Amino acid sequence: xxxxxxxxxxxxxxxxxxxxxxxxxxxxxxxxxxxxxxxxxxxxxxxxxxxxxxxxxxxxxxxxxxxxxxxxxxxxxxxxxxxxxxxxxxxxxxxxxxxxxxxxxxxxxxxxxxxxxxxxxxxxxxxxxxxxxxxxxxxxxxxxxxxxxxxxxxxxxxxxxxxxxxxxxxxxxxxxxxxxxxxxxxxxxxxxxxxxxxxxxxxxxxxxxxxxxxxxxxxxxxxxxxxxxxxxxxxxxxxxxxxxxxxxxxxxxxxxxxxxxxxxxxxxxxxxxxxxxxxxxxxxxxxxxxxxxxxxxxxxxxxxxx
Amino acid sequence: xxxxxxxxxxxxxxxxxxxxxxxxxxxxxxxxxxxxxxxxxxxxxxxxxxxxxxxxxxxxxxxxxxxxxxxxxxxxxxxxxxxxxxxxxxxxxxxxxxxxxxxxxxxxxxxxxxxxxxxxxxxxxxxxxxxxxxxxxxxxxxxxxxxxxxxxxxxxxxxxxxxxxxxxxxxxxxxxxxxxxxxxxxxxxxxxxxxxxxxxxxxxxxxxxxxxxxxxxxxxxxxxxxxxxxxxxxxxxxxxxxxxxxxxxxxxxxxxxxxxxxxxxxxxxxxxxxxxxxxxxxxxxxxxxxxxxxxxxxxxxxxxxx
DNA sequence: GCAACCCATGCCGAAAATGCATAGACTAAT
DNA sequence: ATTAGTCTATGCATTTTCGGCATGGGTTGC
Numbered sequence: 001x002x003x004x005x006x007x008x009x010x011x012x013x014x015x016x017x018x019x020x021x022x023x024x025x026x027x028x029x030x031x032x033x034x035x036x037x038x039x040x041x042x043x044x045x046x047x048x049x050x051x052x053x054x055x056x057x058x059x060x061x062x063x064x065x066x067x068x069x070x071x072x073x074x075x076x077x078x079x080x081x082x083x084x085x086x087x088x089x090x091x092x093x094x095x096x097x098x099x100x101x102x103x104x105x106x107x108x109x110x111x112x113x114x115x116x117x118x119x120x121x122x123x124x125x126x127x128x129x130x131x132x133x134x135x136x137x138x139x140x141x142x143x144x145x146x147x148x149x150x151x152x153x154x155x156x157x158x159x160x161x162x163x164x165x166x167x168x169x170x171x172x173x174x175x176x177x178x179x180x181x182x183x184x185x186x187x188x189x190x191x192x193x194x195x196x197x198x199x200x201x202x203x204x205x206x207x208x209x210x211x212x213x214x215x216x217x218x219x220x221x222x223x224x225x226x227x228x229x230x231x232x233x234x235x236x237x238x239x240x241x242x243x244x245x246x247x248x249x250x251x252x253x254x255x256x257x258x259x260x261x262x263x264x265x266x267x268x269x270x271x272x273x274x275x276x277x278x279x280x281x282x283x284x285x286x287x288x289x290x291x292x293x294x295x296x297x298x299x300x301x302x303x304x305x306x
Numbered sequence: 307x308x309x310x311x312x313x314x315x316x317x318x319x320x321x322x323x324x325x326x327x328x329x330x331x332x333x334x335x336x337x338x339x340x341x342x343x344x345x346x347x348x349x350x351x352x353x354x355x356x357x358x359x360x361x362x363x364x365x366x367x368x369x370x371x372x373x374x375x376x377x378x379x380x381x382x383x384x385x386x387x388x389x390x391x392x393x394x395x396x397x398x399x400x401x402x403x404x405x406x407x408x409x410x411x412x413x414x415x416x417x418x419x420x421x422x423x424x425x426x427x428x429x430x431x432x433x434x435x436x437x438x439x440x441x442x443x444x445x446x447x448x449x450x451x452x453x454x455x456x457x458x459x460x461x462x463x464x465x466x467x468x469x470x471x472x473x474x475x476x477x478x479x480x481x482x483x484x485x486x487x488x489x490x491x492x493x494x495x496x497x498x499x500x501x502x503x504x505x506x507x508x509x510x511x512x513x514x515x516x517x518x519x520x521x522x523x524x525x526x527x528x529x530x531x532x533x534x535x536x537x538x539x540x541x542x543x544x545x546x547x548x549x550x551x552x553x554x555x556x557x558x559x560x561x562x563x564x565x566x567x568x569x570x571x572x573x574x575x576x577x578x579x580x581x582x583x584x585x586x587x588x589x590x591x592x593x594x595x596x597x598x599x600x601x602x603x604x605x606x607x608x609x610x611x612x
Numbered sequence: 613g614c615a616a617c618c619c620a621t622g623c624c625g626a627a628a629a630t631g632c633a634t635a636g637a638c639t640a641a642t
Numbered sequence: 643a644t645t646a647g648t649c650t651a652t653g654c655a656t657t658t659t660c661g662g663c664a665t666g667g668g669t670t671g672c
Contacts, residue, residue, distance in 0.1 A: 001309060001381055001385070002308065002309060002310075003307060003308060003309060004308075043385065043388050043389075044388070044389065044392060045388070045392045045395075049445065049579075051460065052460070058445070059391050059395070060388045060391050060392065063384060063387050063388055063391060064384055064388065066384075067380050067381070067383070067384040070380060071377050071380055071381075074373050074376060074377055074380075075307055075373070075377075077373070078369060078370055078372075078373040079307070079349065081369050082349050082350070082351070082366045082369055082370065083349075083350060085365050085366050085369060086350060086351045086366065089351075089365075139355065139364070154357065154358065273355075
């Protein structure tokens with residue numbers, strides 16, 4: 001049994017004639033005749049009485065007609081429903097970033113994106129790398145901009161930003177006004193850090209491990225804004241991406257410095273499920289990002305001349 | 307969209323794997339892969355996430371799965387339902403006859419038929435030729451044994467019996483003991499007749515019209531049994547098929563005679579819808595009838611020697 | 613690093629569907 | 643009564659579709 005056959009059957013019943021059914025379906029009459037024969041032979045008995053005045057249903061035909069109608073309706077509905085689901089999906093971008101990214105990158109990016117695609121609903125989430133990856137795997141999220149590296153080979157990763165981590169100090173802090181700070185003095189001051197487990201924190205941990213120096217932890221938090229507030233109130237110093245303090249630096253509300261003889265970078269990259277077909281919004285947002293890349297790549301100015 | 311594709315889709319979802327679905331359906335894995343691709347391209351988007359651990363449904367897939375399951379169930383049910391209907395039909399014989407036939411032919415015939423086909427439900431109806439034909443046309447009746455001729459070219463007619471009409475009289479009637487009765491004396495006695503419209507009545511009407519003799523109608527009724535009772539009580543004489551009085555003649559409860567120099571016959575034939583496929587019970591009952599034909603062809607004995 | 617497994621795909625042969633032409637049956641109208 | 647028109651069935655040729663085989667690309671697990 002085949003939906004094509006059911007469609008022909010329905011047409012024949014409704015038109016009361018093989019010939020008219022064939023016209024309606026834009027096929028030859030012989031095709032209709034044959035498919036009806038196949039259907040009847042499959043079901044083991046005639047579905048229609050062929051009389052001179054037109055066809056009428058046998059009891060079996062009546063039974064089949066009810067089912068044929070229902071199946072036709074089911075198919076029509078499911079096709080419609082799926083196309084709606086897809087429209088919705090095409091009109092939806094679920095994106096996530098680490099905490100810093102959500103504050104300093106996504107707003108600008110999505111503002112531009114939204115201007116170009118007003119019909120796309122935007123959903124922005126944040127969370128730890130692990131949590132975001134989990135959401136991506138569950139298809140509850142389309143795209144994320146995360147600090148690399150990303151564990152898991154099922155993810156497509158496109159590295160796109162290299163942000164320098166710089167030391168920030170409160171205006172009255174003893175280290176302030178230094179152009180560079182050596183690792184040892186960094187080690188002697190209490191640090192306000194990202195939470196353990198975050199990639200940026202790992203970078204800092206790795207740095208001190210490489211230097212074989214101890215860390216003094218003043219505090220750990222997940223948000224770069226909290227870190228900044230803590231540093232501003234004199235709780236300690238911190239290593240943060242330059243982009244997070246660029247505005248304050250221009251307003252002279254923060255002092256910053258590089259580590260002596262060394263630069264610390266963290267890498268940011270777009271992350272999405274490898275196996276997935278890429279929905280339009282994803283490719284679009286990547287395109288828009290590439291256009292704006294220079295804006296996000298803000299580098300701390302060189303201090304050699306300062 | 308195709309039931310085959312839906313079947314494959316269901317199998318893939320349930321097995322969680324293209325390969326295992328292919329095994330279950332006894333086809334190659336490539337066939338499954340292809341049909342799923344066709345389905346997805348028809349619906350305009352992926353139905354499954356192909357991940358390394360197995361396939362999982364996309365939202366569209368979820369939607370389709372519900373419909374696919376329902377369609378599968380619908381088809382299974384309608385096939386079963388139709389096969390039941392057909393079993394029932396194969397085990398059913400709806401047969402009709404004129405009033406006389408139902409009394410003198412069908413009982414013997416169906417007794418024999420039933421002995422050979424105990425599993426066939428028998429339904430016997432009677433009625434006027436017109437009414438029976440209507441039921442045949444509506445497929446509410448399979449077969450009828452009627453007095454010919456049958457109007458309407460949509461009917462298949464097989465003439466099978468020729469019954470002689472004879473005059474019957476009450477034992478004390480003045481015409482009794484005559485071997486033959488001439489048309490004129492027939493015309494002079496009141497007649498108990500079949501109802502107008504019946505084929506047997508038409509035969510009688512035609513006879514008197516041919517002879518250009520008037521008829522004296524004592525009474526009209528539809529049933530040959532009533533006619534016999536009326537004749538027995540002396541209300542008049544009648545022309546009835548010999549078979550209807552054969553038993554009484556043997557028991558000497560009725561006298562009968564031919565019309566002088568003339569024999570009147572009525573023709574009986576099997577009637578069924580021309581266009582219809584012949585169900586087994588019909589061909590069987592026709593076969594059984596042919597076997598027993600001699601029993602029904604009981605002729606009035608010749609009177610020449612009497 | 614290698615074997616095992618999974619899905620996708622190019623290619624070919626088999627099967628199915630379709631169209632065309634036409635037969636066969638019937639109707640209706642001249 | 644004959645004829646023209648209509649409807650379904652069917653033989654034949656063509657096109658389309660489907661399935662299988664072999665294989666490629668990728669991943670997992672030993």
